[in-house]
Amino acid sequence: MNNWMASLSILQNGSIWVYILKGVLFTLIISIIAVVIGILWGSVLALVRNYCTKPKNRIFKWLATFYIEIFRNTPLLLWIFICLVFCPCPGFFERKMFGLTSVETKLLFKAAVALILFTSSVIAEIVRGGLNSVSKGQFEAGHSQGFSTVQIMIYIVLPQAYKNVIPTLLSQVITTIKDSSYLANVATIELMARVKKVLSSANMYNGTGTINVSDVFVLFGCAMIIYFIINYSLSCVVRYLQKKNKRTPRIAVAE
């Protein structure tokens, strides 16, 4: 029982909370950046994979397919390790920023690149699913109205495709938030890594001099609650949107 009180006393330490909550912030920022860039880059990949079918530019289609399949079928951790070694880091990121040391910002940049590359391949497949759900008639209608292919994509096809895949994209945000915990393997920047670091020095904070099982439960329990609150609220939004999406076509059919 004493151990439990000691472990809970870690949570009364304000600076630990600041440290962990900053980790939460980093988790959110990294994930959002990864998803936003992932959507842009993933859309390009999806468009290229779906519509570069002319013999002249078929090579781009193959390249996009190659990229997507390679990243989808290998683990994220491998790409984090690869980027740590091979990803060039612009000088801009080799200095102290956001309260991190220069080494940490460098690691953050490289690991984030890996996460972006990985996420964009998944998002490319999601967007492609959305593109496939847009009927052929939309293209023909666009052409008959004098739109060029690029204009059709931007004004007609992509908006519909995105609308169809919004729930899937949002659940990809959840996955990315969870995937960002893989960064804990290489740097102590985001939530998971920071909680693990606090645990490794818990003997200094809980006053008993040793790390106990109760520390594991309290600290990882806290992290679980934080992750759960973020992801569960997102998944509630996803479910609401899915229900709404499902309802609309049914009404259309009934009419």
Add this chain to the structure above:
Amino acid sequence: MSGIFSRDAWLKVWTYRGTFVLGLLNTVETALVGVLLSLVIGIVLGLMATSRKKSLKTISRVYVELIQNTPLLLQICFLYYALAFAGHSLGILVTGIISLGIYHGAYMAEVFRAGIEAIPKGQFEAAESQGFGYMGKMFYIILPQSIKIILPPMVNQVVNLIKNTSCLYIIGGADLISLTYSFVTGAITGGAYAPAYLVSGMLFFVICYPLSKLASVWEENLKKRDQRVNIMVSRGRGKKVA
């Protein structure tokens, strides 16, 4: 990237090929047992989620939400450190298998639930009216029909599980990625970054690509068949109306 053409680096990888084989075997072993565990958890929870008892539904819902909304890495750390500090360490592979099974079990449960819920109510009622018990109804009538809906997402989950074996790295790691990393950073073996990463990436790709391809082909076929059925149904309706 120059290391990729270096003969020495490739020779080094070849000399220590045992590391990669060991890692691959560990990954495959973890993945296989993990898949079995997740299937068992998935079937049980999926059946619970589709049962009529409110309490069973709630248990399954809570489990799925709790597991799906927290990262696998956190769960595996939780399990490993809790056991380690309590003095009952299970070893890295067993911990990995258990947490992978638990994590992907939640996803499998959703897959099974969706598959069972896609079967029309009439099938359940017909089975009951023919005097099937619960088990008979599920295993002879419902599951065989839903298996074609279940299989593609299930195979996708298997692919994810294989990829997620890399999470073992955080608790000490014995899987392919961890061994590759300790190979390239080791004092004697270190340096051969590009060939080593290429080899382990290729191994993963060779295992995962056929599976995910299979899943997407199945899904395509399913969609096409559904479309055909829908067209036929709507044509049939059209005739009746006319």
